[in-house]
Amino acid sequence: MILVYINAEHGIGKSAMEVVTYGKKLGDVTAIVAGSVAQDQLAVLGEYGASKVLVDAGVKADDPQQITKMVAKAANDLGAKTIIFSNDLIAKAVAPRLSVRLKAGLIAGAIEVPSAEGVCKVNVFSGKAIAKVKVNTEVRIITLLPNSLQPEKTGSACAVEAFNGEAGDSRVKVLETKIPEGEIPLTEAELVVSAGRGLKGPENWGMVEDLAKTLGAATACSRPVADIGWRPHHEHVGQTGIAIRPNLYIAAGISGAIQHLAGVNGSKVIVVVNTDPEAPFFKAADYGIVGDAFEVLPALNEALKKFKASNN
Ligand SMILES: Cc1cc2nc3c(=O)[nH]c(=O)nc-3n(C[C@H](O)[C@H](O)[C@H](O)COP(=O)(O)OP(=O)(O)OC[C@H]3O[C@@H](n4cnc5c(N)ncnc54)[C@H](O)[C@@H]3O)c2cc1C
Incomplete structure (x- = not known):
């Protein structure tokens, strides 16, 4: 049983x-x-x-x-x-x-x-x-x-x-649980678009969210981005954040430190966008784009939108 x-x-x-x-x-x-x-x-x-x-x-x-x-x-x-x-x-x-x-x-x-x-x-x-x-x-x-x-x-x-589990009272009382915002829970998402400090500031996350929306993906981020308050903590993936195993993980402006990889290296396909061809993340990537996230993400989004439109 x-x-x-x-x-x-x-x-x-x-x-x-x-x-x-x-x-x-x-x-x-x-x-x-x-x-x-x-x-x-x-x-x-x-x-x-x-x-x-x-x-x-x-x-x-x-x-x-x-x-x-x-x-x-x-x-x-x-x-x-x-x-x-x-x-x-x-x-x-x-x-x-x-x-x-x-x-x-x-x-x-x-x-x-x-x-x-x-x-x-x-x-x-x-x-x-x-x-x-x-x-x-x-x-x-x-x-x-x-x-x-x-x-x-x-x-x-x-x-x-x-069923009566006869659970009684607990020694610790849970006062409040905050439900993470966002339509797709990160741990369950099959597609994830993630970004790091390379995006320069929280005002630039629109292009990450746009791409995620087109794909039907969840959004994630590196730890420093959550620590400085650019993104909510529940988006932080890695050794000290959430470990995820999506089918597709797109990482833009993330260096690929070992602590970040620890949370995402179970992803089936990893796509890395980084201006630095020596960024460690490229070693873990299935597809690498050496380029500026500010150009690559909107271009990817447009291409995907066209692809979706032509397949409808
Ligand atoms: C104990 C411990 C636990 C940790 N746990 C975690 C964890 O769980 N998760 C985590 O993420 N980190 C964790 N860290 C931090 C980790 O070591 C790295 O410092 C962090 O992952 C770096 O974040 P980042 O890649 O966003 O920033 P950075 O290291 O600053 O990298 C930014 C990257 O963006 C690129 N870039 C810059 N401009 C552009 C552009 N216009 N377009 C494209 N690319 C660009 C740069 O080339 C660079 O590679 C931990 C550290 C410690 C010590």
Whole structure:
């Protein structure tokens, strides 16, 4: 039995479909959700392989202590041997707690489905290496890096049942959670347009946003750009920011320091725009454009718009 935690804090997103698809490859999936979420939204998880969805409306979706207790109870009640999370901020707070509570080995940052022998590939050292790991406990917990597999529809809407996780009160009270602005959550985005200090100032981000809009991409930035307040902190990618694995990462005016690469080197295709042909980022790029972002980004945008128009 596979228990999959669904973070529905901001609704049911692509990462929810990914974890259910992932779980389905390992066995019969029961999904579990905290908070009040519309039943029809949850039933959709059945299309990706969930047999049923359990919901505890009394547990707050941003409270790791409550979620830990709820998932532990469900795992014990159902006899779940594998518990899966998407590797987001909630999972980073819940999975280690759960690991202690259930005496379960934790595979953090999985990038593929474990083999029949239980061997699983995980990203380590901020994505600079891949390790093969296997836990030797009866129960295992896996956190899956977003964008590691494509959601697959394999079934139809499933039953949604109320569940009492007996989570009680937490020692720490979450007073406020700020939801990042922007239409596409960065961790779930398949396309990302990112920029750094080479853009000179926040007033020049219009061309980044325009290109992102044409592509249907999310926007990201390097750390100094967020530190100096040109862009919001939730856009900061890298070792100390968010790690992302989009299909396409366009980086303009970013030097490609190792700490930045740590958060983006799982991207399937990297395009770098930089005036300096010696910029380290070019070594990690699939496509490099030695040029001024102020000319290249608008030109790319125009070309894409024409391409889209001619294909409509
Ligand atoms: C412990 C630690 C953790 C860190 N964590 C992170 C992290 O998570 N994420 C992160 O990003 N950084 C992180 N850093 C900082 C990192 O080391 C770099 O300093 C940072 O990534 C540099 O940002 P940048 O490339 O935007 O700026 P810069 O290094 O200033 O590079 C700007 C680039 O823009 C190019 N450029 C200039 N003008 C143009 C133009 N008109 N068109 C095109 N290109 C142009 C330049 O050639 C240059 O390559 C960390 C550092 C430390 C010490």
